[in-house]
Amino acid sequence: MSGPKTTEPVLDVRNLTATFGDGELTAVNDVSFTVGSGEVLGLVGESGSGKSVTLRSIIRLVPASGDVSGEVRWQGQNILAMRDAELRGVRGGQISMIFQEPMSALNPVLPVFTQIEENLKAHTDLDGNGRRARARELMDMVGIPDAARRLKEFPHQFSGGMRQRVMIAIALASNPRLLLADEPTTALDVTIQDQILKLILDLRDELSMSVVLVTHDLGVVAATCDRMAVMYAGRIVETGTVSEVFAQPNHAYTRGLLGSVPHAGTERSRLLSIDGTPPPLDRIPPGCAFNPRCEFATDACRATVPPLQDLSPGRSVACFNRDSVVAAGSPV
Amino acid sequence: MTQDVLITAEDIGKHFPLPQGVVSRLSGRPAPAVHALNGVSFQLRRGETLGVVGESGCGKSTLARCLVRLHECDEGRILFEDQDISALSGTARRAFNRRVQMIFQDPFGSLNPRMKVRSILSEALSVHKMRPAADIPARIAELLDLVRLNPDAADRYPHEFSGGQRQRIGIARALAVEPEVLVADELVSALDVSVQAQVVNLLLDLQDKLHLTVVFVAHDLRLVRHISHRVAVMYLGKVVEIGPTEDLFSAPRHPYTKALLDAAPELDPTRRSRTVAARGELPSPINLPQGCLFHTRCPHALDRCRTERPALTPRSPDHEAACHLTEFGNPETTT
Numbered sequence: 168m169s170g171p172k173t174t175e176p177v178l179d180v181r182n183l184t185a186t187f188g189d190g191e192l193t194a195v196n197d198v199s200f201t202v203g204s205g206e207v208l209g210l211v212g213e214s215g216s217g218k219s220v221t222l223r224s225i226i227r228l229v230p231a232s233g234d235v236s237g238e239v240r241w242q243g244q245n246i247l248a249m250r251d252a253e254l255r256g257v258r259g260g261q262i263s264m265i266f267q268e269p270m271s272a273l274n275p276v277l278p279v280f281t282q283i284e285e286n287l288k289a290h291t292d293l294d295g296n297g298r299r300a301r302a303r304e305l306m307d308m309v310g311i312p313d314a315a316r317r318l319k320e321f322p323h324q325f326s327g328g329m330r331q332r333v334m335i336a337i338a339l340a341s342n343p344r345l346l347l348a349d350e351p352t353t354a355l356d357v358t359i360q361d362q363i364l365k366l367i368l369d370l371r372d373e374l375s376m377s378v379v380l381v382t383h384d385l386g387v388v389a390a391t392c393d394r395m396a397v398m399y400a401g402r403i404v405e406t407g408t409v410s411e412v413f414a415q416p417n418h419a420y421t422r423g424l425l426g427s428v429p430h431a432g433t434e435r436s437r438l439l440s441i442d443g444t445p446p447p448l449d450r451i452p453p454g455c456a457f458n459p460r461c462e463f464a465t466d467a468c469r470a471t472v473p474p475l476q477d478l479s480p481g482r483s484v485a486c487f488n489r490d491s492v493v494a495a496g497s498p499v
Numbered sequence: 500m501t502q503d504v505l506i507t508a509e510d511i512g513k514h515f516p517l518p519q520g521v522v523s524r525l526s527g528r529p530a531p532a533v534h535a536l537n538g539v540s541f542q543l544r545r546g547e548t549l550g551v552v553g554e555s556g557c558g559k560s561t562l563a564r565c566l567v568r569l570h571e572c573d574e575g576r577i578l579f580e581d582q583d584i585s586a587l588s589g590t591a592r593r594a595f596n597r598r599v600q601m602i603f604q605d606p607f608g609s610l611n612p613r614m615k616v617r618s619i620l621s622e623a624l625s626v627h628k629m630r631p632a633a634d635i636p637a638r639i640a641e642l643l644d645l646v647r648l649n650p651d652a653a654d655r656y657p658h659e660f661s662g663g664q665r666q667r668i669g670i671a672r673a674l675a676v677e678p679e680v681l682v683a684d685e686l687v688s689a690l691d692v693s694v695q696a697q698v699v700n701l702l703l704d705l706q707d708k709l710h711l712t713v714v715f716v717a718h719d720l721r722l723v724r725h726i727s728h729r730v731a732v733m734y735l736g737k738v739v740e741i742g743p744t745e746d747l748f749s750a751p752r753h754p755y756t757k758a759l760l761d762a763a764p765e766l767d768p769t770r771r772s773r774t775v776a777a778r779g780e781l782p783s784p785i786n787l788p789q790g791c792l793f794h795t796r797c798p799h800a801l802d803r804c805r806t807e808r809p810a811l812t813p814r815s816p817d818h819e820a821a822c823h824l825t826e827f828g829n830p831e832t833t834t
Contacts, residue, residue, distance in 0.1 A: 213691040326780050356554035357718065358777040361762035365775050383692060386721070386764030390771060409768045427696035429725030430766040434744065435703060438725070440696035444661045460693075499766045 176201035177377050178225070178345060179240035185217075185224050187233050192448045194220040196401040197237075199475070202345065207371060207378040209392035209409070211385065211424075213445050217401040218381045222347050225379075226258040241345075260290040263338035267350035269330035273322040280318035283337050290341035305336040308373075310366060328359035332366070339370065346371075348380045352387065364391050385428055389413060394481060397421045400446055400456035403475060407482040413499055417484040419461045419492050426498035439498050455487070463488040463495075505580065505680060505712055506543040506566065506599075512536050512574030513561050513736075517785065533784050535561040537736040537792070538575070540811065543680070548706065548713040550727030550744070552720055552759075556781055558736035560604075563684040563716045567601045597627045600678035604685035606665035610657040616643075616668055617653040623675040642671040646701060663694035667701065674705070682714045687722065699726065720763040724748055729817075732756045735784060735792040738811065742818030752820035755793045791823065799824055 178201065185195040195217040202208050212218040224235045227246065239246040246257060266272040274282055280302055287298045306314035309332040322330055331351060338346060348367065352360035368391060371378055380392060388395050388409060396406045397420065405418040416422040426439020443460040446452060452459050458468040467473075467487045475485040486492060513536040524530075535558045543549055551559045564570045565577065568584055576583045579595060587595050603609035610619060620639050624630055630638050640650050646667040657665055666686060673681055686702070687695040699722065706713055715726050723730055724744055731741040732755065740753040751757045758777035779796040782788050788795050794804040803823050811819040 213693060328780055356781075357720070358554065358758060358762045359780065361764075361776045362778070364764075365773060368773065384764065385692070386766055389766050389768040390764035413766070413768050423693060425766070427693045428766055429699070429721045431724075431748075433725055435726065435728075437700050437703070438696035440700055441693040442697070444663060444694055445691060 175204070177204050177241070178202040178379075179238075180221075180225065181238040181240065183221065183224055183235070183237035183239065185220050185229055185233055185235045187230075190234065193401055193451070194233075194448060195224060195235075198398075198401075198403050199237075200396050200403060200406060202377045202379055203394075205371065205375050205377055206394060207368070207380060207392045209388040209395040210379060210381045210398060211383065211388055211395055212398035213383055213424075215400070215445050215448060216398040218398050219349050221398070222264070222349050222379060222381050225347060226262050226264065227254060228258075228264070255289075259286060260341045261343055262345045262347060263341060263343040264347040264349065265331070265334045265338050265351050267353050269327065269334050269354070270322060272334055273330060275322055278319050278321055279325075279333050282333070283318070283340055286337050286340040301340070302336075305339055308339065308370070309333075309336045310362075311336070327355055328362060331355065331359075331363050335363075335366065335370070339374070342374070344376060346376050346378045348378060350381055350383070353382070353384070360387075367391070385425060397424070400451050401448070402456065402472075402485065403483075404457070404486070405484045406475075407478075411482060414497055415493060416497055417478070417489045417492055418457075418486045419463045419488070420457045422492055422495065422498060423460075428499075430499055455485075463491050503545040504542045505545045507578040507581075508539055508541050508543075508562075508566075508575070509578065510538045510540050510575035511562075511565060511572040511577060512538055513558070513565060513570055514573050531785055534787055535736050535784065536565065536572070537787065539733075539736070539738050540575075541731055541738055541741055543712060543714060544729075545679075545712055546710060547728045548715055548726055550723035550730040551714060551716045551733060552718065552723045552730060553733035554718060554759075554781065556735070556784055557733040558784075559716045559718075559733050560684055561736075562733070563601065563682050563714065566682050566714060567599050568595070569601070593627070597676045598678050599680040599682065600673035600676065601682045601684065602666070602669045602673050602686055604688060606662045606669060606689060607657075609669055610665060612657055615654055615656055619657075619668065619672055620653070620675050623672050627676045629676055638675070642675055645674060645705065646671045661694070662690050663698055666690065666698050670698075670701070670705070674709070677709075678711070680712045680714065682716070684716045685718070686715070688717065688719065695722070702726070720759060721766075732759065735782065735787065737792055737821065739793065739822070740818075740820040741811070742815070742820075746815065746818050750815075752814045752818065753793075753822050754797045754799055754824075756820075758796075791821075 181199050183195055183198040186193050198221055210218045223229050225239050229235055235247060283302045283305060284298050287293055287301055293301055302318055303314045311317055311329060311332050352363050392409050395409050395412055396403045399420050405421045416425055423439055423441035441460050454470050455468040455473050458464040465488060473485045473487050475483050477483045514532040514534050517531040519530045539562060553559050565572050571585055584595060617639055620642055621635050624635055624638060639653050643650055643652050648667055687698050717723050727744050730744050730747050731738045734755050740756045751760055761776035777796055782795055790806045791804040791809055794800040809821045809823045811821045814820050
């Protein structure tokens with residue numbers, strides 16, 4: 168399940184930068200990563216780390232006030248340079264997205280069938296009957312029982328978990344090659360979260376999709392992702408396979424984040440924790456953005472931004488003091 | 500730990516009536532209601548942390564509010580040092596209010612945005628006449644220090660603080676009146692992970708320093724396991740299992756607890772499972788299932804589970820579960 172993929176990446180993001188308000192706020196700063204075929208990549212970070220903006224920038228879903236630069240290579244083309252007509256074929260077609268809050272992402276005044284059909288009309292050649300049959304098939308695929316009846320119902324008649332399934336059904340309607348999932352289970356209870364995450368993994372296998380999963384929950388990453396990229400203040404600070412990063416975090420932030428989560432064996436002891444709070448976008452500290460909260464920080468960290476350096480294929484870290492971090496060991 | 504019991508909940512129930520149509524009322528049908536608590540019993544011991552865990556709609560927040568008497572129970576009773584709290588009035592009620600304090604989930608909604616931190620804290624102090632007016636500034640400085648905020652925080656407004664700092668203010672306000680019991684409802688669930696750890700560490704320190712008894716209500720199993728001496732698992736307004744933390748996590752005796760533990764993602768990428776822990780969804784708390792409340796989702800349900808609601812029965816020392824399947828053991832650990 169883990170281990171570096173040898174296949175050509177399906178998605179190659181290079182130097183992605185997203186700024187807002189005439190370049191005053193930099194939400195995503197020079198972010199590069201790849202997604203392999205059939206791979207689940209976790210983008211991890213706390214609020215304001217830029218993980219959601221990164222995800223949205225991939226299919227140009229950022230508000231008009233935002234300015235996105237860099238390259239998003241998809242099947243030989245740069246999505247960021249595509250004309251609108253081309254983009255429409257990719258966005259919602261080859262690349263689909265699901266969102267955190269299924270109630271606000273679904274249209275409350277349209278029955279579920281109409282919302283699935285919309286995507287089928289846009290991205291398939293099916294006729295009316297074909298779309299009806301396909302919609303039922305999609306409902307079965309995402310595990311919504313009694314599909315024929317439920318297709319006529321409205322979003323408010325579904326529970327939170329079922330709404331998320333509807334959203335996945337809409338996303339799958341176009342047979343996407345890549346699914347972008349923005350905190351898909353954050354609003355859900357733990358047993359329902361478990362159902363939805365396992366559904367996404369099953370669908371990944373069945374439809375051989377790739378998935379980029381944005382989450383703040385390291386437990387979700389451990390349970391579902393193949394590789395992970397940790398973000399802080401708009402930059403990727405560490406990447407690697409999930410087992411590599413958990414076993415040996417190379418960045419002080421990753422280590423602190425892992426230590427902040429209680430796990431078996433930490434009962435009633437002090438958690439590692441990280442002092443302070445993540446910086447707001449308009450007050451990102453100079454040098455390494457993490458330096459004011461970092462126990463390993465040195466003068467170099469306060470002066471220069473550490474570059475993201477490759478350690479091995481797919482494994483990289485942006486930290487001047489990674490030797491001390493490695494020596495301190497993994498908290499999990 | 501002492502076995503000295505501070506609070507006893509005896510079979511408490513809480514129902515929130517729903518609006519009823521004229522026809523339904525005339526036809527004499529019983530008024531529909533959300534059955535938030537359906538016979539909850541447990542004891543809270545002095546000095547312990549009791550974790551209350553469950554998914555949304557399980558009644559854990561309603562229970563927290565009943566414990567501090569923000570809700571009155573409809574059935575059963577809550578005893579605080581052998582006194583029924585619903586019967587307290589006057590000075591006895593005020594003393595109870597002082598000794599049992601609540602900290603709320605939402606660090607934005609639970610502090611008055613138009614009061615400086617100084618007023619927020621001194622209000623608590625003067626309502627309960629904790630200190631003569633002259634000593635209040637010193638006590639405020641002491642409280643801020645206790646929750647590790649700068650002394651200059653006193654002259655700022657809540658909006659000037661981050662979420663984690665606001666939760667510290669909420670803790671300081673609760674501690675101002677020198678309570679014995681803290682009821683913390685989802686204390687850290689609105690905070691970022693790195694900040695959660697800070698507040699959790701603070702809570703553990705304060706508990707040691709001030710010998711507090713804590714009821715820690717949360718949906719996050721990892722947190723509850725980290726903080727609690729004992730854990731009560733709730734489902735649809737009932738405690739389905741209660742026991743010492745380690746015992747309950749390593750050998751759950753109720754199928755729902757087992758499902759909850761299996762569903763919670765562990766911080767260990769080498770332990771992955773592709774089996775879904777619990778199928779189906781929470782039934783409506785308006786029309787409760789007959790029999791065992793969990794039978795609609797339980798993989799082990801028997802005919803008896805569909806008709807007869809099981810009571811909490813002892814399973815191992817200090818460990819009770821409400822399940823007909825006494826032999827429902829759990830050979831493998833779920834850590």
